[in-house]
Amino acid sequence: MKRILFSLLLFLTNQAIGQSLSVFNIDAGDFPSIKAKFFAFDMLGRQITNLSVPNFKVTEDGNPRKVTYLSCPSPKPALDISSVLVIDVSASMSGNRLEIAKTAATAWINLLDLNINKSECAITSFSGISYINQDFTSDKTALFNGLNTLTIVNGTNYNAAMIYPPGGGILIAKNGKYKRVIVFLTDGNPNFEPATSKIISEANKYNISIYCVTIGFPAPQCLKDFSKQTGGLYFENITTKEEAEACYRWILMTAQGNEPCSIEWQSDISCIGGLTNLVVDCLTNKATDTLTYQKPDTAFPILTFGPETINFQNVTPGLKKDTIDTITALHADFNITNIISSNPAYTITPSNFSLKAGEFKLLTVSYIPTDSGYTNTKFTIENNQCQANFYARGGYPGKRPMVKTLKIIQPNGGEVFVVGMDTVITWAGILPDEMVKIEYSTDNGANWIFICDTATGLKYNWKVPKTPSKNCLARITAKSEFGYCDGIQICNQLWMGCNLDVDHYRNGDPIPQVTNTTEWSNLKTGAWCYYLNDPANGAIYGKLYNWYAIHDPRGLAPRGWHISSDSEWIELRNCIGGSSAGNKLKEEGFAHWNKSEFYSGTNESGFTALPGGMRNFDGGFFTLGDGGNWWSSTPSAGYTAIYMYLAYSTEYMYLDKTSFNDGMSIRCVKDK
Numbered sequence: 037m038k039r040i041l042f043s044l045l046l047f048l049t050n051q052a053i054g055q056s057l058s059v060f061n062i063d064a065g066d067f068p069s070i071k072a073k074f075f076a077f078d079m080l081g082r083q084i085t086n087l088s089v090p091n092f093k094v095t096e097d098g099n100p101r102k103v104t105y106l107s108c109p110s111p112k113p114a115l116d117i118s119s120v121l122v123i124d125v126s127a128s129m130s131g132n133r134l135e136i137a138k139t140a141a142t143a144w145i146n147l148l149d150l151n152i153n154k155s156e157c158a159i160t161s162f163s164g165i166s167y168i169n170q171d172f173t174s175d176k177t178a179l180f181n182g183l184n185t186l187t188i189v190n191g192t193n194y195n196a197a198m199i200y201p202p203g204g205g206i207l208i209a210k211n212g213k214y215k216r217v218i219v220f221l222t223d224g225n226p227n228f229e230p231a232t233s234k235i236i237s238e239a240n241k242y243n244i245s246i247y248c249v250t251i252g253f254p255a256p257q258c259l260k261d262f263s264k265q266t267g268g269l270y271f272e273n274i275t276t277k278e279e280a281e282a283c284y285r286w287i288l289m290t291a292q293g294n295e296p297c298s299i300e301w302q303s304d305i306s307c308i309g310g311l312t313n314l315v316v317d318c319l320t321n322k323a324t325d326t327l328t329y330q331k332p333d334t335a336f337p338i339l340t341f342g343p344e345t346i347n348f349q350n351v352t353p354g355l356k357k358d359t360i361d362t363i364t365a366l367h368a369d370f371n372i373t374n375i376i377s378s379n380p381a382y383t384i385t386p387s388n389f390s391l392k393a394g395e396f397k398l399l400t401v402s403y404i405p406t407d408s409g410y411t412n413t414k415f416t417i418e419n420n421q422c423q424a425n426f427y428a429r430g431g432y433p434g435k436r437p438m439v440k441t442l443k444i445i446q447p448n449g450g451e452v453f454v455v456g457m458d459t460v461i462t463w464a465g466i467l468p469d470e471m472v473k474i475e476y477s478t479d480n481g482a483n484w485i486f487i488c489d490t491a492t493g494l495k496y497n498w499k500v501p502k503t504p505s506k507n508c509l510a511r512i513t514a515k516s517e518f519g520y521c522d523g524i525q526i527c528n529q530l531w532m533g534c535n536l537d538v539d540h541y542r543n544g545d546p547i548p549q550v551t552n553t554t555e556w557s558n559l560k561t562g563a564w565c566y567y568l569n570d571p572a573n574g575a576i577y578g579k580l581y582n583w584y585a586i587h588d589p590r591g592l593a594p595r596g597w598h599i600s601s602d603s604e605w606i607e608l609r610n611c612i613g614g615s616s617a618g619n620k621l622k623e624e625g626f627a628h629w630n631k632s633e634f635y636s637g638t639n640e641s642g643f644t645a646l647p648g649g650m651r652n653f654d655g656g657f658f659t660l661g662d663g664g665n666w667w668s669s670t671p672s673a674g675y676t677a678i679y680m681y682l683a684y685s686t687e688y689m690y691l692d693k694t695s696f697n698d699g700m701s702i703r704c705v706k707d708k
Contacts (some may be wrong), residue, residue, distance in 0.1 A: 055079050057323035058282045059316050060296075067332050069104070069305045073296040074325070075289055076318050081147045084293055084321060085111050093317040094301045097308060105300035114292040116154040118172060118212025119144070122205040125161040126192045133223050133251050138183050140249075141279035144219070144586035145179045147288055158208050159183060164191025164227075166203035192222070194230035194258065197394030198440060199238060206235070217291045218244055219284065220262070222253040228535060234260045239266045247287045249274055253288075305337050305368060307422035337368030339391075339417055339424040345469060348403040349533075350624070350639070356404045361426070363399055365391035371420045379413035380430050381405060401428060408432045409626075410569035412441075412467050427467045432644065441465035442472070442514045455501040462495045463512050471539075473513040474498075478505035486544030490595050523706055524642045527611035529604065530706035532597060535578030535666075539564065542591030547581075553655030557697060562588045565699055567649050568657050576628065577648030577660075580699035583677045586669055597704035602670040602678040602691060604705050609689050612641050618682045618689040621645040622664075630661045630684040645682055650698030665700040 043078060054078050063071040077085040085108035094101045121144060123137050141159070148155050159169040159182040170182025196208050197220065205218045218239070239246055239262070247268040248259040255272040263270040269290065271283040289296075298315070306312070311328040318324070321611055340361040351357045375387040385404045391397060405411065410431035413487050417424040442465040455460055461474060473489040483504070488496060523530040539547055541562075550556050550563040562585030566574040585592050593599050612620045622645045629637060629647050634647025637645070649660035659665070661684070668678040672693040679700055681690040694700075 039086050054322055055321050056285070057316065057318045057321070057325045058286055059299075059314075059325040059327060060286070062314070062329040062337075064303070064307075064329065064332050067335055068305070069300055070101075070303050070329075071298065071300050072316075074299055074316070075286060075294075075296050076321055076323065077285065078321055081143070081190065081285065083111070083289060084296065085109065087297060087318070087320060090317060091320045092299060095315045095349070096303060097306070097313050099304070099684050101301045101303060103299065103301045106297065108297035109295040112295075114149070114155075114294065114480060116214040117148075117217050117291050118156050118158075118209065118214045118218040119148070119219060119288075119291070120158045120205045120209045120212075122218055122220045123159070123161045123186060124192065124197075124224070125167075125188055126163045127185055127188060127190050128224050129251075129329065130188045134188065134282045136188065136251060136274070136277050137221050138186070139223060139277040139353075140221070140284045141183055142180070143281040144174055144284045144288060147285060156212065159227060160197075160203035160205055160208055161186055162193060162203065163189035163691075164193050164196065166193075166196040166200055168208070171194070171208065179446060191424065192226050193228075194222075194226040195235070197222075198235045198674050199231070199344075205246075206238045206242065209244045210238075215291065216242060217287075218246045218268075219249065219287055220246060220259070221249045221251065222278075224253065225256050226258075230258055232261055235262060236265045247271075249280065249283050251275070251280070252577040257487040259623060297556045299424050303331070303335065305335055306331065307336070307423075309336060314412075328452070334367050337370070337421040338366050339368060339370060339422075340364045341426040344426050345467060345613055346401055346426075346428040348405075348428065349642075349645070350432055351405050351430055353405045356402055357430075358400055358402050361399045361401050363391070363638060365393055368393055368421050372417055373420075374418045375399075375414045376416045376418065378416070379411060381411060381430075382413040382415075384415060387658035403428065403430050405430055412470075414467070418579075427469075429467060435580075441621040442512060444510055444512055447510055456658055457500050458500070459498055460495050461491075461498050461510060466494075466514050468492065468494050470514060475511045475513075477509040477511070478503050478506045478507060480511050481511075484511060486540055489538075489540070489542075489544075524644075525664075526608060526641050526643065529608060531600075531608070532704040532706075533642070533644065535646070535648060536581070536593070536702040536704060537574065537578040538592070539579070539593070541588060542593070542595060543574060547585055547588075547592075556582075556651065556655040556699070557653060559697060560584065562586075562592070565651060567651070567660055573648075573660070577646050580651050580700055581667065581702055582646070583667060583671075583696040586667060586677075586702070592702070593604050593704045596707050598707055599667065599669040602668040605666075605668055605678075605680045605691060609691075615689055616687045617641075619687045621689065622682060627664055628661065632684050635685060635687045647682070647684060648701045650701075653695040653697035665698075667700045667702050 059072050059074045061073040078084050087108050089103050089106045092103050094103055121141050156172045156174050157179055158172045161167045161169055169185050192591055198204050201207060209216045209218050210298040245268045246262040246266045248263050248270040250272045250276050255270050260270055274280050312331050314327050314329055316325045346359055346361055348357055370391045372389050375384050381404055385400050389397060412429040415426050445464055469492055472491050474487040474491055475484040477484050488557055524533045541547060550564045550565055551569045559582055564579040564581045619635055619638050620640040621643040624637050624639040645664050647661050647664045650665040651657050663683040664679060666680045670678045672678055675696045676693040678691060
């Protein structure tokens with residue numbers, strides 16, 4: 037009967053020479069009952085089978101678990117085997133990796149009991165070619181001498197290792213007198229794809245089982261196929277001598293016909309995601325195995341929300357807006373005792389109820405904004421199982437928050453970081469799905485160095501750069517502060533819901549701010565400004581860019597977005613009603629637009645166009661409140677490009693061309 041191992045996480049702590057415990061094949065399919073196989077070995081490396089439930093302790097993530105079942109097979113005489121240890125001696129095996137291989141091979145030779153049984157063993161090695169270090173023998177001294185002849189040589193050729201003379205493992209193994217076994221160890225992929233089918237065919241022709249062990253990397257598919265199609269096993273990502281010894285011991289037990297013991301224990305639901313840390317103690321031989329396994333989804337009681345984040349956009353300050361969200365209990369019964377909002381502008385009802393596993397309830401979420409600026413809240417669900425949160429945010433697209441809540445948690449001052457080390461930057465005060473820009477300074481904030489502008493999840497893994505200083509600072513800016521905002525789906529396009537407001541190119545280089553009139557008019561490179569050079573206008577309308585900034589090779593649009601082309605403006609216009617559809621793009625009412633009796637905005641599209649005006653090619657400013665101007669990425673004849681224009685006094689949406697040196701707003705479209 038063929039036995040196949042698809043994956044293995046195996047970690048071994050030796051208490052004495054040969055005395056150990058190896059747990060494997062963890063099965064959580066009948067959760068909370070967990071099953072596993074194991075081998076326990078005595079001081080001489082022999083399998084221990086006279087074991088029972090009281091001989092074991094099991095803990096998961098530090099919590100003791102009840103062992104409910106244990107069974108070991110009756111001892112059987114070990115089958116005599118003819119084993120070939122095939123060892124990689126390529127250049128990458130030098131140093132510790134070759135020592136790992138020798139340690140594992142030494143354990144194999146000692147455990148074979150060659151003086152008692154009729155088993156025999158051979159040692160071969162390979163690089164670009166193969167070598168016979170010791171042909172079949174039952175003499176341990178000869179085998180140890182063979183191990184000592186291993187020599188590092190360049191090249192990694194799996195064909196040489198298996199089927200090329202003089203030392204191909206199959207060429208040697210086929211002459212074995214007993215059950216034929218190859219144990220193949222390597223630390224790297226082959227220099228070229230081996231003849232996998234031929235190797236498997238030859239192994240099966242001579243009834244040879246191939247067991248494969250990889251050091252420090254995942255097993256390539258060819259090695260998995262060697263093992264699976266010849267009745268062997270494979271072990272991958274081995275990194276220590278102890279792990280290698282455990283693998284060889286398990287291979288030997290299996291090859292000699294021994295069967296593992298079985299153990300079962302009762303697990304429990306958990307609020308901790310990811311891998312479960314498992315510790316199994318055998319009290320009989322005082323050995324411990326420490327490993328991890330993945331619990332099934334049913335092990336984690338969760339509350340799900342639809343949606344997880346509620347968006348309240350364009351709600352008039354002082355007026356109440358209600359929406360419905362759904363909460364569902366999964367994998368356990370929940371008793372919700374309270375739902376707490378971090379922002380009193382957001383409330384929820386009901387906030388006290390119970391749900392059976394699989395049940396759902398409709399919640400009414402309400403928002404009363406005090407102003408049009410961006411705000412958010414975190415709803416914390418207090419319950420008898422696992423803490424849960426969902427979120428809401430509101431405001432007008434592009435309107436910055438009146439009260440800033442974003443703050444850095446780590447680093448918070450005083451830390452010392454080693455160049456090249458990995459650290460985690462964390463922050464709080466915004467929602468997990470919101471992007472932030474991260475920068476650092478080495479001169480107490482006089483200058484800032486860009487790190488990333490698309491970080492989410494309230495944390496960012498960062499490798500400390502080689503910029504030694506004792507005057508370092510970190511800075512995090514929310515997307516609502518640097519020009520990103522949620523997308524607005526209009527027909528088949530996803531448009532950015534506010535005007536672009538970035539001051540760095542995509543690669544982190546700064547975009548110059550140019551305020552001088554003469555300098556602006558003479559530019560032939562990218563630049564930006566505020567209308568009338570007033571940051572207060574920028575807070576409402578975003579930045580005005582010249583056309584050179586759009587076509588700078590460093591990239592102006594955020595990652596995943598691009599500057600709208602003339603064809604995309606035309607597609608938008610045609611989608612929402614043709615050339616007379618401008619009112620559907622404009623912000624509703626006259627908060628920013630000059631009044632027009634017949635052409636006030638309705639914002640039916642959700643585009644929320646604002647009349648941010650423009651800067652002329654000669655450096656002057658005009659049309660704030662009268663009109664909005666948005667670049668396309670499409671050039672026209674000469675030093676001109678296409679742009680889109682909306683005016684307060686008409687419903688039309690114009691496309692025209694103007695000078696590269698004009699300063700206009702920008703809207704981005706999501707990449708498809």
